Amino acid sequence: MNPRKDLITIDSLSDEDIRTILDSTSAMKEIFTKSVKKVPALKGKSVLTLFYEPSTRTRSSFEVAAHRLSADVTTFTVSTSSVVKGESVHDTIDTLMSMKMDYIIVRHKNSGIPAVIARHCKASVINAGDGAHAHPSQAFLDAFTIREKYGDVAGKRVVIIGDILHSRVARSTSTILRRLGADVAYMGPGPLVPQEQHTGIPRFTDWEQVFRWKPDVIYLLRVQNERMDTPFFPRGDYHQAFGVTEERLRRIDDLNLSIMHPGPVNRGVEICDAAMDYRNCLINNQVENGIAARMSILYHLTPQTQNND
């Protein structure tokens, strides 16, 4: 792939870039089978995780990925930092650049912040989720998980279910899957699923339409608690209307469909307990593949921090 400093969105990547990162993900995953689960590729490099929004799995996944590439990892915890004392993002970045970081992994509630940071520093910036905009590393691990399960993404049908409108996961994952030749559909509460005319993506509002569409993968989004009990989400009804209930799980099992979820899972809301143990539930595969995909992303980016400047 061409030299690339940052990863902000899937749209910014060429088809070749996407394929290269996915191919290297396989090689990274193979490292997990060694007795030493580590390679020296980023030895001496510094990786900073800068999360302005709470996250457990994305942050720890990036940290494990960086450790397995032998990088040094620094965690910047916003709640205990000067940011709460009013420091601007730019000033924070200046401070961090003085620490000679090579890679900065950013999550922020506002769309566009990672791109701003990327423009202002020589370190490679990876967007680990910005507002409802993008979450490219999630897209790579999802595409890789589907490719691993089915051999190829092209020709597969994936329905993404939940609050599509506010989901950066839906946006990035549907983008990469369509770039790789998959068919994607959306399903969820009417006001939270964009119209097909705006996205080019079929829009469903109930499970019968989903089953008629004959998907291969059911991709559930996390119901965000902060949006619960608003007019969009009557909590008690969500599971019955849009969740994988035990009854729907039996149909999913009969049709041999896979279930995916970016985590963390709300049991009893998006998904029933039994579905977590379902033979084609790929959620744990996604977690493992997340580390490999993030290793591949870190490996393929080239920071402009050589010569100590």
Place this chain on the structure above:
Amino acid sequence: MPTINKAEIEQALDAWVNHLLQHTVPQATGKLAIVGLITHGDVLARRLVHKLAAAGYEAEYGAIDITLYRDDLSLRGIRPALSSSYLPFSPDDMTLVLVDDVCNTGRTARAAMEVIFEYGRPSRVELQCLVDRGERQLPIQPNYAAFTLTAPQNTRVQLRLTDIDGEENITY
């Protein structure tokens, strides 16, 4: 441009197999594995394993990608594509023959040894190559080289193999 052709390479591979059978196998402690360095070394390793099998000796086969262990990764603008290593056995207490196409600076062999020891502790490791073109930058020497070339400094010695390149020769 001097060239070693396909027939000469084939002949050299037969001589190489003889060396393996007469010297490497008798000295081996534990089981013997032929481990190719991806990509060209890997093709050679597979051919050697087939030829050994034809001669009645079953060696294990593996392949390793040393890219992530290169000492010049951070100096390169473009990160090379990766291949998956394939080592379906633990190298513990085995004799491993690392197969490289062209042995030059010794840096590839250094990286390969680092890879191997992260899988386990072989009892013995040998480096064998098709071409030794000299100009070592590290204190590493192949145990066997099918061809030894004295090409002028900075000459590019290139092996092409039918399986990868569609033609087969060595040019320098």
